[in-house]
Amino acid sequence: MYGIYIDRNSSLPVTRQLCHQLRERIESGQLAAGTRLLPTRVMAKEWGIARNVVIEVYEQLTAEGYLDCRVGSGTYVAGGIMPNAAARVHQVPAKMEPAITSPASPDRTIIDFATGIPDLARFPGKSWAKYLKEAAGSSPHDYNYGDVKGSPSLRLALRDYLFRSKGISCSADQLFIVSGASEGFLLLAKALSAQFNSIYIEDPTIDITRDIFRMMNYSLVPVQVDSNGMQVDAIRTFLPGHLLLLTPSHQFPSGSLMPIQRRHQAIRMVEEADAYVIEDDYDSEFRLKGIPVPPLQTLSPSRVIYVGTFSKTLSPSLRIGFLIVPPSLIDTITMTKDRLNLHTPAVIQKALAAFIQDGQLERHIHTVKKVYKKRRNLLTERLAQIFGDRISITGDEAGMHLQVLFHHERHIELPWNDTSAFGFRVERSDDYRIADRNPEGGIVLGYDNLTSEQITKGVCRIHRFVSTFDDSM
Incomplete structure (x- = not known):
């Protein structure tokens, strides 16, 4: 199924084997964005393994941004995964790979991490x-x-x-x-x-x-x-x-x-x-x-x-x-x-x-709260995978936004108000200050009105932006 096989003699756990091979199929384009994967029961039967193993694989790749699980619809291959970017996301934060120097991506659509906007598509x-x-x-x-x-x-x-x-x-x-x-x-x-x-x-x-x-x-x-x-x-x-x-x-x-x-x-x-x-x-x-x-x-x-x-x-x-x-x-x-x-x-x-x-x-709030939690989890996981201990994330326990603080001094004064060429927009924490103090260099990310695909793409674009300035210093 999908050209994926399980090596029963391998020392690697089956879960890791399947995750690795599915990533490769997605990164290579063999499994295109929007492809609906077979249900977990069917996959388990085809591969001759327990269904909970397939569920674990789907959940892991969803958390990493490779898959998009839509309640009541199925599991789909996420969009916006470029081979180089996907490889870097998979490898950091163990060691940061060289950055993409070209700021423009094939998709010119701006991903706006605007705050205070609910999921307008889910308005009843x-x-x-x-x-x-x-x-x-x-x-x-x-x-x-x-x-x-x-x-x-x-x-x-x-x-x-x-x-x-x-x-x-x-x-x-x-x-x-x-x-x-x-x-x-x-x-x-x-x-x-x-x-x-x-x-x-x-x-x-x-x-x-x-x-x-x-x-x-x-x-x-x-x-x-x-x-x-x-x-x-x-x-x-x-x-x-x-x-x-x-x-x-x-x-x-x-x-x-x-x-x-x-x-x-x-x-x-x-x-x-x-x-x-x-x-x-x-x-x-x-x-x-x-x-x-x-x-x-x-x-x-x-x-x-x-x-x-x-x-x-x-x-x-x-x-x-x-x-x-x-x-x-x-x-x-x-x-x-x-x-x-x-x-x-x-x-x-x-x-x-x-x-x-x-x-x-109350029904609407109950419904969208589950969606927002999923998006919040995806955003925090992707940020942690890419930036590791170089950032701190605050305010992710509630609401519709979180704050990212960069630890390295060279990231504190990056031109976050001028990121359109990299395909995203964010808000600077320092823009909300009243008193004049030393800048903290944080950014504020709203996520409720973004899809999982946009969140995944957006974090990759933030990474490219930061990496470009790392290379120039």
Whole structure:
């Protein structure tokens, strides 16, 4: 089968023999990209071996990027495997082979490791269209502005969903529907500006929130991030007129998780200062190791303002986000939202309410979470195979991105913003810094909207890029 044979007299285990020969067939082009391999039961019968051995071979080659296992469809030969590149991937990190000097690959398509984008191909379009059609034809009143706080049906559905999925206990009155998390931050910055004019903010952090508060004339007080999130103990005195902005469940770009000790410390600080924590919780649904971490909001509902969005769980184009505000701020936020005339389309809200009530959102998250975990595993394995101990990977336990830090000094200042000639794009960790410090040279890789084939190709292209500068130094 496929010109592969098992040498029963060889000292090599059967698994290694089959892996080696399948790699050779793929690298040589004898098994072309997209070829569907026979099912494991058939292969086991043809080769006269146990099925679990074939399963182990398929799983190993899938992890290496040679095969693409599609649930419910079968196992296929992955694309984008060039003979030289495949040989190097197979041999590193034992010893790095000479790099390909030509930056351009036969496939000129740019592989973009953009962050914050879910798998758009897996958006449940047919199901969503049904809910949208029902909402659109239900009542003429849904074409008016509606409640400025948001559709009552969506706020009720969201209240119940948040309790089931995150343990958040709040009233529908505390919930505000906004057109994406960005509008939520803008609303908060405006509504709280009479009482607050400065904000303690993670450094580095996502540029959107940083820029919103800066444009709203807040003074930014950057607080450095480590492997446990913001170093809150660096805030010696929590000054009056300051807010605190945290991303405790999956910090961007480091991916760090804030431990309970720091969470309690942050809560004590804002309580003593009569201030508030703004919790950005944009992708905590995708906890890929262990169980989801309870939001900061559950520790102090009276002091934490929670910001969530459906841009990551469903689609950015929906432009639906939400706030959970402490009871003491309900009137202030309502008045500001009304004065700014910030209404979210009522029909979309009604469709989303029914979508959540029927359990469609949770089913979708459950489905894509398994896909994202597979892609995360593939990305980390390929990075480890190629770069070995020359890199550290952080933030791969949750969310939709991970960070890669290069250890060698010559890699710290590579021109990561100019990689199109090598067929890929990444984001620099240092671009998200606020304070001017020595560069770390890390890159941020989003993977949820990339196929397994693109991930495999993309890592090879990153390797070629780094290797080219190794040769020139």
